Amino acid sequence: MKSIIRLPGLIAFFVMLGLMAATSIIFMDYWIKLVAEKSLANTTGAEVNIASVEHSFSPFGITLNNIQLTDPKAPLTNQFEAESVAANIDLAPLLLRKLIIDDLTISGVQLGSLRDSKGDVYREPSEELSQVANIFADAKEMLSVDDILAKSPLKTTKAIEATQAVYIKHSETLQQQYAALPAKDTLADYQKRIKALTETDYKDPIKLAAAKKEFDKLQQEILKDKKRLNDFKQSVGQAKNELSPQLMALKVAPGQDYEQLKSLVAGDADAIKDVTTLVFGEQVGEWSQYALAAFDIVGPMLKTQGQIEEQQLAYAGKWISFDDTSALPDLWIKKAQISLQWQQENIISHWQDITHQHDVLGRPTVFSVNSSKSSLWQSLILNGDLWLSQSGAKAKQSWALSGLKLSELNLVSQEKLTSQLNSGLLSSTGKASLNGEAVSGDGSIDLKRLIIKATGTNKMTNIVADTLNQLKSLTINTDIGGTIGNLDLSFSSDLNKQIGSALLSNVGAEQQTKLNELKQKLNKKTEGMLGDNNHQLSQWLVWEKVADGDLSSINDLLEAKLNNVIDETKDKLKKKLFDKFLG
Amino acid sequence: MGLLAKLFKALNSDSSPWQLALGFALGMVMGLTPLLGLHSLLLLFIVLFFRVNVTGFLVSWAVFSLLSIPLSMMLSNLGEALLLNEGLQSVWSVLYSSYIGQLSQFYHTLTLGSLLTSIVLFPFILIASKKLIEQYRQRFMQWVNQWRVVQFIKGSNFYQLYQAIGS
Numbered sequence: 001m002k003s004i005i006r007l008p009g010l011i012a013f014f015v016m017l018g019l020m021a022a023t024s025i026i027f028m029d030y031w032i033k034l035v036a037e038k039s040l041a042n043t044t045g046a047e048v049n050i051a052s053v054e055h056s057f058s059p060f061g062i063t064l065n066n067i068q069l070t071d072p073k074a075p076l077t078n079q080f081e082a083e084s085v086a087a088n089i090d091l092a093p094l095l096l097r098k099l100i101i102d103d104l105t106i107s108g109v110q111l112g113s114l115r116d117s118k119g120d121v122y123r124e125p126s127e128e129l130s131q132v133a134n135i136f137a138d139a140k141e142m143l144s145v146d147d148i149l150a151k152s153p154l155k156t157t158k159a160i161e162a163t164q165a166v167y168i169k170h171s172e173t174l175q176q177q178y179a180a181l182p183a184k185d186t187l188a189d190y191q192k193r194i195k196a197l198t199e200t201d202y203k204d205p206i207k208l209a210a211a212k213k214e215f216d217k218l219q220q221e222i223l224k225d226k227k228r229l230n231d232f233k234q235s236v237g238q239a240k241n242e243l244s245p246q247l248m249a250l251k252v253a254p255g256q257d258y259e260q261l262k263s264l265v266a267g268d269a270d271a272i273k274d275v276t277t278l279v280f281g282e283q284v285g286e287w288s289q290y291a292l293a294a295f296d297i298v299g300p301m302l303k304t305q306g307q308i309e310e311q312q313l314a315y316a317g318k319w320i321s322f323d324d325t326s327a328l329p330d331l332w333i334k335k336a337q338i339s340l341q342w343q344q345e346n347i348i349s350h351w352q353d354i355t356h357q358h359d360v361l362g363r364p365t366v367f368s369v370n371s372s373k374s375s376l377w378q379s380l381i382l383n384g385d386l387w388l389s390q391s392g393a394k395a396k397q398s399w400a401l402s403g404l405k406l407s408e409l410n411l412v413s414q415e416k417l418t419s420q421l422n423s424g425l426l427s428s429t430g431k432a433s434l435n436g437e438a439v440s441g442d443g444s445i446d447l448k449r450l451i452i453k454a455t456g457t458n459k460m461t462n463i464v465a466d467t468l469n470q471l472k473s474l475t476i477n478t479d480i481g482g483t484i485g486n487l488d489l490s491f492s493s494d495l496n497k498q499i500g501s502a503l504l505s506n507v508g509a510e511q512q513t514k515l516n517e518l519k520q521k522l523n524k525k526t527e528g529m530l531g532d533n534n535h536q537l538s539q540w541l542v543w544e545k546v547a548d549g550d551l552s553s554i555n556d557l558l559e560a561k562l563n564n565v566i567d568e569t570k571d572k573l574k575k576k577l578f579d580k581f582l583g
Numbered sequence: 584m585g586l587l588a589k590l591f592k593a594l595n596s597d598s599s600p601w602q603l604a605l606g607f608a609l610g611m612v613m614g615l616t617p618l619l620g621l622h623s624l625l626l627l628f629i630v631l632f633f634r635v636n637v638t639g640f641l642v643s644w645a646v647f648s649l650l651s652i653p654l655s656m657m658l659s660n661l662g663e664a665l666l667l668n669e670g671l672q673s674v675w676s677v678l679y680s681s682y683i684g685q686l687s688q689f690y691h692t693l694t695l696g697s698l699l700t701s702i703v704l705f706p707f708i709l710i711a712s713k714k715l716i717e718q719y720r721q722r723f724m725q726w727v728n729q730w731r732v733v734q735f736i737k738g739s740n741f742y743q744l745y746q747a748i749g750s
Contacts, residue, residue, distance in 0.1 A: 009631035016627070096685045317617075317659045317693030320666045322679040 029053040032062060044079060045123030046070035059102075061088045070119025071112070078115055083108025087333075098328045104336035104354075111340070145517045155260075156525050159253040163246040167536055170239035177232040178543050182225040187553050190222055194557055205573070222557055229551045236544045243537055254522035261518060277491045279411050279419060279468065280476060284445060285489055329357035345376050358387040367397075378403030386434065393484075395434035399443075402427040411452070417461040419454035419468055432480050439487055441480040448473045460503075467499045589638040598636055600720075604712035606636035610643025611708050612701040615651045615658070617694055621686045639712075655693060662696030 033053045040048040051066035063086040071079035084107050090100040182190075197215050333354035340347040351367045358364055369382040384397025404426040411419040430443020450472055454465035474493055482488030613626050630640050651658070666675060678684035688694050719727075727733055
């Protein structure tokens with residue numbers, strides 16, 4: 001009988017296993033490269049290039065060399081480039097589908113570097129309007145004062161509307177209440193009746209009792225009228241309190257509107273509307289990209305989760321997840337060091353506990369940059385943490401940069417205006433936070449020792465250029481908003497005001513005429529309203545005075561008493577009784 | 584052609600019906616379940632290490648691989664129903680946290696559904712195959728050998744070669 005086992009089969013099995021292992025090892029680097037390029041391209045929506053991949057077995061590690069992620073918005077540049085990404089990976093947790101990286105080093109990171117060739121874009125990014133497009137174009141035909149008044153949100157108009165609203169709100173009520181007040185004849189009639197009741201000599205007790213009843217009834221009527229007068233007074237007081245501040249606002253509104261609109265009459269409204277963003281926006285936006293780079297790293301991690309779940313719904317079964325008791329997140333980078341190259345300096349950031357399952361790990365990802373030894377700045381401190389969970393992401397970061405030397409920065413390069421920052425010192429502080437996908441925060445950028453060279457080609461841009469050339473310092477306030485991957489940055493400073501003033505000091509005769517017209521038309525808008533409403537207020541005040549007088553008369557009437565007459569009659573009756581008894 | 588010749592050779596040889604039946608049954612498991620997985624490695628080990636008829640295994644694998652295409656959705660649904668069963672959650676959770684559980688890929692609906700189905704079918708296929716092989720050898724072997732197509736196969740170079748290697 002033949003043996004139930006065959007040794008050659010066993011040898012064949014191990015040979016087959018060996019071949020499979022050898023093939024995996026030989027092609028591992030190539031497969032990792034392919035998989036990494038494909039997954040990163042799926043995330044970014046544009047071509048990803050990895051020059052080479054190396055691996056080691058003890059300790060198990062993978063190194064990706066020269067990684068370039070094409071910027072889908074600008075395919076000739078890289079959104080992200082790194083010289084190398086090296087990771088030491090724990091092998092045992094890999095069997096549990098857990099990627100635990102003990103140490104991750106990303107060196108030579110550059111943002112916005114130029115590519116050798118144009119990268120392919122697989123997913124078109126959403127269109128964003130360029131902030132610097134069409135600025136300082138040829139001057140448009142100057143708007144008429146009426147057009148400016150029609151198109152501008154005026155405080156005067158708002159004040160008129162608010163005043164009218166108060167008037168409408170109270171006018172009808174006050175008129176109704178005033179009409180219901182007791183007339184002068186009524187008050188005189190009350191007085192006459194009270195006098196008759198109190199001054200009559202009542203000999204008959206029955207007549208006295210009837211007079212008492214009538215007196216009480218009269219008092220009730222007077223009390224009702226008193227209540228009407230009090231209510232009216234209260235309403236007048238309330239209306240007065242509401243109308244007075246509106247009238248005050250109405251008086252000052254034309255002046256405020258004039259201050260706001262005079263620069264529009266003097267120059268190109270669109271050009272000076274947000275000159276800080278137009279001149280410094282692009283550069284500050286680039287600086288902010290570095291400051292908020294951490295949020296850019298978080299973004300793909302959040303989006304990749306959704307994509308994986310979608311892929312799992314494909315044909316050939318589904319992968320079901322269970323609560324595992326291993327207490328390890330699916331991805332955990334225990335320690336990472338990212339070296340960002342900026343100009344000739346390296347900014348090294350340290351990261352701990354990078355994962356997308358902080359609830360499992362029980363602590364947040366913490367990152368920091370602390371650099372004080374640099375030829376470009378005095379100090380740079382950046383700290384932050386982030387926590388990603390099923391309910392959303394929460395992160396915060398703050399930064400403080402001081403004494404960053406700026407040189408040879410191109411600010412605006414337009415047909416009508418060119419501007420270059422020759423030198424300057426930048427300091428910045430700020431904070432940003434992430435809640436869900438919404439980013440919010442603020443920061444300030446102090447620019448000092450500025451030397452700007454700006455040139456204009458028309459009257460408008462010459463004034464802007466002159467203002468920029470004279471600028472020695474500037475504080476730009478930044479508001480950070482938007483969502484991850486689509487940050488919305490807005491900038492403000494007093495540069496708009498400075499340029500507005502410069503424009504006003506250079507107005508011509510025609511513009512001066514328009515300014516006068518503007519002032520006149522704004523004042524005219526309120527004249528009628530102020531007259532009408534002042535008259536109305538005066539009317540209310542007269543009514544209040546009348547009501548005061550009537551109230552005083554009514555109070556006097558209410559002081560009158562019939563008790564004295566009753567007491568006198570009682571005394572007389574008592575005396576009569578005593579006289580009869582005593583004889 | 585070569586595989587068919589080998590099958591005829593095996594059926595007509597003195598190979599034990601159990602060896603052939605095991606080959607068919609194991610080929611059925613291999614064919615119904617997804618190829619990539621720890622179970623495939625285990626099946627290969629059994630087929631190669633034990634004296635299981637490889638030709639029967641290969642033919643059965645091919646046939647059941649074709650059958651698995653229309654059945655895959657049903658098998659996947661079965662796996663999903665089991666994995667989502669409330670009463671089994673604790674078992675799955677423990678298994679999910681273990682190395683063997685992760686290697687087995689039991690949490691893949693098609694893997695679990697097809698593996699359980701093929702394990703349930705295994706004894707039936709095994710016994711039915713053995714009976715059929717025995718019936719074939721007793722009643723049909725001589726008659727089939729007289730078919731022109733069989734004689735053509737037997738006369739082919741392939742068959743002669745296998746015959747020579749096998750003897």
